[in-house]
Amino acid sequence: MSILESLPGYSGRNSPERESEVLLSLVASGLSSLSGWWGQVDRRRPYDDRLQLGLDRLAVACARQGLEAPVGVADLVCSWCAGRPMRDWPLVFDPDAQADGELLLIDGVPSEFCREWVRATRDLVADVHESALVNHVKDVARALGRPELYAHWRMLLTKKSVLSAPEMIRQRNRFLDVPSWAVWLDESYEPVPSEGTVDGWIAVCPTCRQWMSRDGGEGWVCPSWRCAGHRYGSIPSMRDAEGAYRLRGDLVGYIALPGQAELRLAEGLAARGARVVVSPGYDALDTVATWPGGFAIGVDVKDWRNPFLLARKIKKFPEWSGNHPYAYDKGFVAVPQDRTRGRQEYLRILRKHSTALQAQPHVQAITIEDLIQQCPDLGASGVVICGP
Template identity: 30%
Template sequence: METAGTLPPHAADWSAHDGVPLIRTLASALTALDAVTGLNAFTLPYPPEVQRALDRTVLACLERGAQPPMSLPDLLAWCRERPMADWPVDLPADAVNPGDLLLDPVSSRPSELCHEWAEQSRDSALTHRDREIIHSALRLCREHGEEDAYTEFRRLLVNRPVLTSAEAFAVSVDHVLDPVKELVRRIYQPAPDSYIRADTYSVCGRCQTLLTPVRDGSWWCERDRCRRQGPPPVGRRIAVDEAGELLQLERPLRQFVTGPGRAEADLETALVKLGLRVRMWPAYDAYDLHVTFPDGWVWAIDVKDWAHPAFLGRAARPVRQEPRYDEAFWVVPRSRVEDRPGYIASYERNRPAGARTLPLLTDSTLTERARARLRGNEGGSLA
């Protein structure tokens, strides 16, 4: 377990800033309520988690002589329009960047940063939900001695976050997934009607999640990384009368498993194209990619598609030793580094002492390093 004593001094000092627990509480309330009701559906009396977030924000403002939000709609406007760096709260240097918002300004839905802040909180019932599900799947597959079942479970969550009734039935009779059938049934939930336009659901062609219709006729994708690449391409279209009961993976798993999993799958594809042998989630998810070069040299890779580099740094830990490897890396999509200046430096500043030697590379840098190593081997070098 990570303790203050294992963190760099400035990272441990996060606990001295009273704005940190406030932002965690607020993010927790926003994500929990969006998952249950949608952020436009609140009426008095507010649920306790929301009221606590509003009360703490008002108190923080009053303590600093600042004008507080006067109501929940006012607070939501802050989260949608006012970058956290401009809030009258005390936050450490690495906590926020200019422009960081808790709510997306177009959709008013929680941003990926909001979800990552919520993951740092103990206030929310949704905290660590993704890890709870993954740990349950690991336990069930180990009990049955079925490593292939776990690998297929992960591929399902990464590649198929949306299922029609017919597809859900096909999954239910797939014997490879027998150890986790009940778990799969619980984590896929009916898709709300808010995703429907002209009697059709539309799936993002990049990240495979459902697109939300916007009033101006465009589409909104829940993945920050996807939106920064431009308007989301509409991939699959599913007519309502053909979908049966359309199911989608619950939000914490789409955020913390499907999203990073797309980056893992992209990296797998790039390395296989180089002629490397890649094994995904080996030994019940010891790490993400086990990569073997023609000379037998092995890389262990964990892919981390996180928006917030300081959170990623604070979570850093050595890659597990089995299956054995010669070099280990954490990898982040290049787009994350391009979106946030100083991303890798912030990660390095916030690493605990036990992970000081764990490098963080972009996916493009790692692919180029693999290509260079292959060229070196062709010339007789094993370096």
Template identity: 30%
Template sequence: MTLDHADTVPLPPEEWAAHDGVPLLRTLAGALIMLEATTDLDSFSLPYPPEAQRALDRTVLAYLLSEEAPPAGLTELADRCRTLPLAEWPLSLPPDAIGPEDRLLDEESGRPTELCHEWAWRTPDAAMEFRDRQIVRAALRMCREYGDEEAYTAFRGLLVHRPVLTWSEMYEAVEDNVLEPVRDLIRQIYRPVPDSYLQDGLYTCCDRCLTLLVPTQDRDWWCERDRCRRQGPAPAGRRILRETAGEVFQLERPLRQFVTGPGRAEADLERELSALGLDVRMWPGYDAYDLLVTFPDGHRWAIDVKDWAHPVFLGRSSRPVPHQPPYDEAFWSVPTHRVLAWPGYIAAFERARPARARELPLLSDTDLVARARSRLRTLREETDRA
């Protein structure tokens, strides 16, 4: 049974939470993430954990109400999450809720997809404070109390460029004088890496996104980042021998998802804009926004980079870009692969924007660089005419 899209008028964001398919997907996504952290998603035994049992019960009910055969147990439910696109589930969902090929578990690895993490963490829940925002706010508070913007910039750089640390690297980070205001926070957010990441006694990092790769049954690699998988087979980069490195740590998943991932996109965008000859400053004003770009005529752009799979979740989170440090134009930017993967991504984002962000433009990084190149060309032409 396919989704019920009889009502093609987009629902207001505040009505999503009450829509009958939304709570089920949120419950199911949360259960899958919990199960991945505590057990093997390919094998379960009774009694199931309460959150998993609740997800199974609600899914079975949805199937029975649609007069379709429900999953017989948690193993079959996980198999459907991996093999069956959500568009083929008996769910009544609002328009723009999912894309045609969206799944909660990756087909190849069986691990929660980035979209699964967004459903678990970004759907409406007034009692929930997003973990990544909680950590970033804490870092900002600590660095402001020290009056040290450099410490915050270094902290963000650590999360973006070093999501994996050996024991000795962790020691160096917490003893770094520049990072002194946030050293206790660093200890909290880097977690020991489980053995499931090991292959032949080695931990292996992705050469593109720097996160740890997951070994597959055919002795290949799987990367948790959608962007990397769409670029082709995961390239093995840094290798860490557990026997000599001792304990290895990685950033907790919410920070890898919503800080490291976008941070890599920010670094890519900084590199492309700098290559055009523009002056680019990262995370200005204690991370008021991500990039401050200054053109030769003094015109300034403020850019916030968002690497989200779901355009509606992104749209609902949108807000005006802070006005300090000052700028002339402001944009949100999303990696091009997100726009290509979800037909109508920009339009879905725009429909979901709250009134406060109605004028906020969202551009793909490709379009943003093209706009910068066009503006530079116009400036040169004006200079030549003068």
């Protein structure tokens, strides 16, 4: 029995779809571990074990179909991941996965399809490193009985990808009764390295609010897949890099980027008069919004390009009702509108493949913009609150 077959998430080992998922998860997570937010391959670890394991399985799959297999990890990465769309791999996918034309590597960095595949199938190939700090902050806040600390930490990371030296001091001193707070910030931000600057400046993307990387010359590019289509269109805002700090690359991808959609929803609901609590119950939901009349909604925000992969990550909503401080009347899984633009099937595929949505018919899948439009509007501003 292989290591994979002994993993708790492994089942149906005879199904070609399952075998394809495991193989692709190994390759995709191996690729992702080699590159950070800025897209550079970590040359200290040229080959991840998972790439070799994926290569072994691919060789078997190729032999079964009479195809020529990649001759090594370098061939797998350069020829297959960067040059061969999924339809040309000896793999079997559900048609709703919409995998046919997808590449794993684009311009030398893992594609959005590759990254979402890793997030959707993490139970197949354990990779807990990415969220170690997140779990640590959550655990300490829980032990202190201070859920708002976790919510404030997330909110700060979502709003500020670059902090000036005075801002860093002010932020570190926000919760003087909690010494861990300053340590969390030290671990979340790093001094801006000289290679991340031009003439003493660092650029921040006006669209996703994250720090940008140099394009090889004096210009800037935003590494976010969200911004890839208009990376040359918008003018970055420049920040003085002297003594400044930038958010760690892994936290950009894990917290700050997905946090942008959550923030937009929270601000949109508050603008309609709601009292909006973000990260209630340590992320049990992303948002609970309550209007003065008592009407309340609970929302989980998901910013994914592929609805088939997202379907696996929809979780069971907490049963908060009656006198619970976060009691809500209606539950929603909300996705940014641009994810569904030109893709009428998006919400249908999401509903069809999510066992969590099927088990909770009272939870509705909707776009963020439609949800905001459907909510009451008091004509007066509410407030966004970081717990408790």
